[in-house]
Amino acid sequence: MTQSPAVPLPPPKERRRLRQAASLTRAQLASRVGVTSETVRGWETGRATPRGRKGEKYAQLLNSLGEATNMTCDHHTPVAEPAGPSGRPLPVRAVAPRRSGGVADALTPDQAFDALYSFCAPALVRQTYLLTGRRELAREAVERAFQTAWQRWPEVACDPDPAGWVRAVAYDCALSPWNRFRLRRRRPEPSPPEASDRALMDTLLMLPPSYRRTLLLYDGVGLGLPETAAETEASTRAAANRLSRAREAVAERLPELADAEVLHWRLVELASAERLGAAKPPVVRLSGERRARLWTRAAIAFTAVLIGTTALTMRSAPTHYEPPVPAGESVQGVPPRVAPGPLSESELTLRRKLRTEQQSGPDRLLPQPR
Template sequence: MTRSTTDEAAAPPLPSPKERRRLREAKSLSEEEVAQALGVTRATVRSWETGRTSPRGRKRALYAQLIAPDPDPAPAARPETARRRKRPAPERSTGPAPERSPAAAPERSPEPVPEQLPEAASPVPAAGAPAAAAEAPSPSAVAPPPAAGALASAPPGPESPSPSPGPESPSPSPGPESPSPSPGPEPGTPPLSPDEAFDALYAHAAPGLVRQTFLLTGRRSLAGESVERAFQLAWHRWPEVAVDRDPVGWVRAAAYEYAMSPWHRLRRVHRQPDAPPTEPARRALFEALLDLPPAYRRTLLLYDGVGLDLPETAAETEASTPAAAGRLETARAAVAERLPELVAAASPAEQSALLHDRLSGLARAEHVPSPPPARAVRTGSDTKARLWTRAAIAFAALLIGVTALTLHTAPTHYEAPISPAERVGGVPPRGGPQKLTAQDLELQKALTEQLAHGPERLVPRIP
């Protein structure tokens, strides 16, 4: 027993389930190859990557060694690697871009691209790109998502084209409508409390998530309810969410799962989607999205709307990378039937950028409910947790009381039931007290009314 506990404590820590899948795909390993290397089944590997179970003992150490990331490159090669890790952004400038020295690259990499979504701001390792290209069924048909984020958290308003950076402005800075991708404190400041950290995350991601969920469901009230419930769940599990690699992605997955639940069809208020936009182009895109199956709609929104890459999209939708690529191609083809400008795109990259802009414009043009204050969300989560705790305690007390009452009133010994009467050898059955005959009644009356003379064993005479 001591040996088992010591081995478990000495085992290397494993990343989150979502990170396990990304690391496996970064090394171009399939589930079957990992299962054969560890001597387990494919279902076991899938359960490890979805978070249902975790490996233990020797398999845990082997699994951690198998999916361990490659060591960091040499310091001289890091600036070039950082530039390769950045996903290509759609060309917005017609002027020549000024050259930058390699020394300036590390300082430029943490800055977000203008209008970039909070959800898509975290850098993706470059090792994920070869895995996506190797597993996708048709790499030419699935272009990388644009770096410019869609569905920003800014309030709706008229769309204005983003200014093209000229030679005098080589490094554009985020505008007031594009919040910083990391709401954490600056170096040198005291650490934030859990309430302050949650409030910063909520203010940073909640407005954009409401707009994304609206495109996913077509229902404004359901979008606000889903995001509020997802943040309540995040506050209830804040120790887990605070150390997650992508807290916004954690909340986004919870909001999408709640919004796509089929049980909402039983609610009268959510049976029919809201009225579509009045503009013909946006109306066609809105109806095309709602006509897609939920899984295809979610894949298209994550890849072309939010800006995730193919492995991350597959991991969040709990599908394989080839399956996510197939869903994306099918969804694009279905949307292209409603939008002729997508068919006229010269390449999949241009088609993805155009679809990205259309989704962004549709999300910003629609009026969605404003999310409630962060303090109200935290209070609601705490109140709900207290109610569930009290309900569990009351149910346990009721169960204990019923059990005690049953033990108190139950018989302490077993009494065998009387067997039914049977006729044996022509003798009438005698299964218990029989009905008194007329002679028995006369004898009973004589015994009660007359005095018996003589010994008690003599039977009195019946007149």
């Protein structure tokens, strides 16, 4: 008979938050507990309850992670990305560090934004590269997302998941249909050097954008199905359908990636193989402020032109109703129409000739019979 763990377990969302705050992937936490990553996914989504020795070990691990998080909150530094089996960083599973209310209040807006950017931007650029297959577009989409976040910083700072907020905006910018009209999109993009990486990237770009985004969020970032559905603005059933179809399409072209865990590590390796850097946080903040000032000045100029045009129209427009001049009346300043004078002798002769001749023309000539 199984027993509940002696240490009380936090709610499912808090379990996931503690793991992410410690920069642990599901696979790493599962190896510590001695279970599979799918089991950890079930514990974090609430579909399964940890029990027995594994559950007790899981509860003790979460308790130690919570204590470590509380100790490091007062001396916050950006957390390094966890390393995978090959020693490369895991750029796909990155979330923003969470702080208590007192520590968050102690940071200035600039410091809080710089901390969020330094932690999330490098991994988010690589995620967006997997989503689009274009390096420069990935950088621009991430920078645009953080510029938008800085312009709406009070809203982003109070959001329960600021990293998810920025990620959703970056994905929307990267998958915008207006990007196809840019001249840069017409230039060929260098393919990954490895043949296996090229095959995986071609397979990802073959998927519809909604399927590709769902696959990356679930198997790459590691979100649960409800969170994936919410971020893609779809129902849970629709997100599950997109995920299954995307996995089937990938497994059809690359049978060795039929396993979800293998697919995750291949996505990690593909993203880590590209050296994609992000700009410095002050550069992004200043460029966002310059863009905001530019748009503000353009709006002020347009408003001034509109006000001037309206004022000119009101100045030159008539102030009272003027009825139209009836026919036959003389208009001041306009000379009257001159009546025709008497006909000359030649005109009188021509008029008499026209009146005496037949209206239908001369008689028709007919042949005479013999």
